[in-house]
Amino acid sequence: MIPTVPQSNITKWCYRAYVVAFFIYLALPLSVVCVFAFNNSVFPSLPWEGFTLAWFFGTDAPFIGVFNERSILRAIGTSAFVAVWVAGLAVAVGICNAFLFVRHEFRGKALLYMLMLLPLIIPGVILGISILVFSSSVANTLEDATGLWFDSLRPGLLLVILGQFSFIATFATLVISARLQKFDPSLEEAALNLGASQWGAIRQITLPFLFPAIVASAIVSVLMSFENFNTTLMLVGSESPLTITMFDKLKQGSTPVLNAVSLLLIVVSAAIGLISLLFQNAKR
Amino acid sequence: MSRDASRLGLLLLLAPLLLWLFLLIILPHIGLFVVSVSEKVGVREYEIGFGNYAAFFTEPLYWRTFARTAIMSMLATALTLILGFPIAYYIAKLTKGRTKTTLFLMCMIPFWVSELVRTYGWMILLRETGVFSNFLQYVGLTSGPIEFLYNDAAIMVGLVYTSILFMVVPLVTTLDSLDDSLIEAGYDLGGTSLSVMREIVIPHAMPGIVSGCIVVFMLSLGNYLTPILLGGKDSLWFTGMIYTQFITRFNWELGSAFGFLLLALSSAMVFFGLKLSRQSLSNTMGR
Numbered sequence: 236m237i238p239t240v241p242q243s244n245i246t247k248w249c250y251r252a253y254v255v256a257f258f259i260y261l262a263l264p265l266s267v268v269c270v271f272a273f274n275n276s277v278f279p280s281l282p283w284e285g286f287t288l289a290w291f292f293g294t295d296a297p298f299i300g301v302f303n304e305r306s307i308l309r310a311i312g313t314s315a316f317v318a319v320w321v322a323g324l325a326v327a328v329g330i331c332n333a334f335l336f337v338r339h340e341f342r343g344k345a346l347l348y349m350l351m352l353l354p355l356i357i358p359g360v361i362l363g364i365s366i367l368v369f370s371s372s373v374a375n376t377l378e379d380a381t382g383l384w385f386d387s388l389r390p391g392l393l394l395v396i397l398g399q400f401s402f403i404a405t406f407a408t409l410v411i412s413a414r415l416q417k418f419d420p421s422l423e424e425a426a427l428n429l430g431a432s433q434w435g436a437i438r439q440i441t442l443p444f445l446f447p448a449i450v451a452s453a454i455v456s457v458l459m460s461f462e463n464f465n466t467t468l469m470l471v472g473s474e475s476p477l478t479i480t481m482f483d484k485l486k487q488g489s490t491p492v493l494n495a496v497s498l499l500l501i502v503v504s505a506a507i508g509l510i511s512l513l514f515q516n517a518k519r
Numbered sequence: 520m521s522r523d524a525s526r527l528g529l530l531l532l533l534a535p536l537l538l539w540l541f542l543l544i545i546l547p548h549i550g551l552f553v554v555s556v557s558e559k560v561g562v563r564e565y566e567i568g569f570g571n572y573a574a575f576f577t578e579p580l581y582w583r584t585f586a587r588t589a590i591m592s593m594l595a596t597a598l599t600l601i602l603g604f605p606i607a608y609y610i611a612k613l614t615k616g617r618t619k620t621t622l623f624l625m626c627m628i629p630f631w632v633s634e635l636v637r638t639y640g641w642m643i644l645l646r647e648t649g650v651f652s653n654f655l656q657y658v659g660l661t662s663g664p665i666e667f668l669y670n671d672a673a674i675m676v677g678l679v680y681t682s683i684l685f686m687v688v689p690l691v692t693t694l695d696s697l698d699d700s701l702i703e704a705g706y707d708l709g710g711t712s713l714s715v716m717r718e719i720v721i722p723h724a725m726p727g728i729v730s731g732c733i734v735v736f737m738l739s740l741g742n743y744l745t746p747i748l749l750g751g752k753d754s755l756w757f758t759g760m761i762y763t764q765f766i767t768r769f770n771w772e773l774g775s776a777f778g779f780l781l782l783a784l785s786s787a788m789v790f791f792g793l794k795l796s797r798q799s800l801s802n803t804m805g806r
Contacts (some may be wrong), residue, residue: 265632328539400543465741469765
């Protein structure tokens with residue numbers, strides 16, 4: 236079934252209808268979430284009570300909008316804090332790994348590469364509990380040995396950052412390695428011939444070449460960190476990131492304020508995602 | 520000098536990788552295993568033993584939930600493949616240029632949005648006061664509201680929705696690399712649509728099918744949100760049990776054993792998937 240091979244009209248139209256139905260299926264949940272953010276009712280469901288912006292800007296209970304809801308604003312701040320740390324760490328480690336795997340030959344390289352891919356096939360919940368168990372036992376040992384408290388190794392933001400980093404680093408490594416593989420080493424050699432130091436050549440020639448991949452992997456890391464739920468759930472302490480806060484609110488019974496947050500999330504993440512793709516394509 | 524310098528460089532580059540892999544992946548999993556084989560005999564006193572695993576096999580609720588989670592994840596993987604393949608084929612082979620980019624992007628956008636938001640959307644659609652129920656009443660197909668939520672079908676819809684993009688993307692990539700002339704040659708040599716599909720397209724797409732299936736199975740198995748929010752009180756999911764043991768019951772030993780069993784199942788599936796299709800992990804995932 237390719238354009239150059241003739242097909243009966245019925246087959247063609249059935250196929251097209253299926254594709255259309257599929258895209259409706261894809262768009263439907265996100266669209267209803269967005270639409271009900273504007274419903275003038277305390278429940279995110281029909282009947283339609285009229286258009287309102289109260290779920291964004293409202294100040295009077297029960298119509299408290301996103302921008303006036305403390306708990307959600309704080310959760311967004313927490314998520315942003317976590318995301319920046321995760322992206323920074325993941326990109327830094329990703330660059331090192333890319334140079335290691337693309338430029339160097341050493342014993343055990345294949346094994347290390349496979350180990351590096353492992354986080355992709357470990358379920359997020361398991362990553363979460365294993366880090367939880369490990370850090371708690373480290374904390375217990377340290378506390379028994381020193382008599383001091385090691386609260387940062389208990390569930391909390393540090394563990395959330397480490398937990399998310401543990402698998403997002405793999406994605407950063409893959410994205411940056413792919414770009415480094417396309418790099419022509421003779422460019423760097425030319426710089427060395429022209430008197431640049433090893434580090435100078437990397438900084439002025441190789442890193443600028445990698446820049447699009449670095450930006451793209453940073454953006455992907457931020458998105459993945461923002462939307463991560465499973466690993467975070469196991470490691471979260473008293474300060475919860477956005478997805479955990481939303482989950483708690485959802486279990487208590489939802490108001491359209493959740494739709495408003497979701498709408499903002501959809502718009503922002505779609506925009507960031509598109510920008511990252513444009514960035515990657517423009518420089519290719 | 521350059522030899523020593525490059526050795527030093529190699530060590531410096533190895534350090535972050537080793538720290539990451541050992542401190543966050545390898546040691547925690549060894550720790551998880553150690554905790555899973557320890558039994559509590561007194562306050563802060565533990566013995567080594569397989570009692571937690573024994574508890575899993577003797578308590579029907581535990582292993583039934585485990586089996587249920589595994590079977591439903593397989594079903595979700597199969598459904599995702601069947602539903603996603605035609606779409607990937609359409610995008611890769613029947614569209615070109617701008618249409619292709621647009622369709623591909625439309626597939627990607629839901630993947631960028633938090634899983635929580637996607638699941639929330641399905642809750643709004645499916646619940647008793649939701650959009651579908653109201654629509655059916657409006658067109659007169661039913662007289663009263665219908666509850667679509669809180670059953671296994673709802674979980675399945677949610678699982679397929681959450682993971683279909685991870686199937687479509689690798690499939691599009693592999694199908695894209697299949698030269699149209701090979702398909703034409705298949706038809707010229709007298710192949711039917713079915714045999715061309717079976718003999719040419721599917722074998723070529725195998726790496727994509729395998730990596731898609733692995734990711735989708737793993738995502739479904741490890742999913743927590745969808746079964747909890749879309750499933751009813753009776754539709755237990757194994758990750759939910761792990762959460763209960765860890766956070767609610769504070770029985771970390773049993774929870775670790777559960778975690779290890781889940782990890783074993785997902786690793787076994789990945790292993791057999793790769794063996795069956797004669798792919799390697801680096802080939803399928805490392806792209």
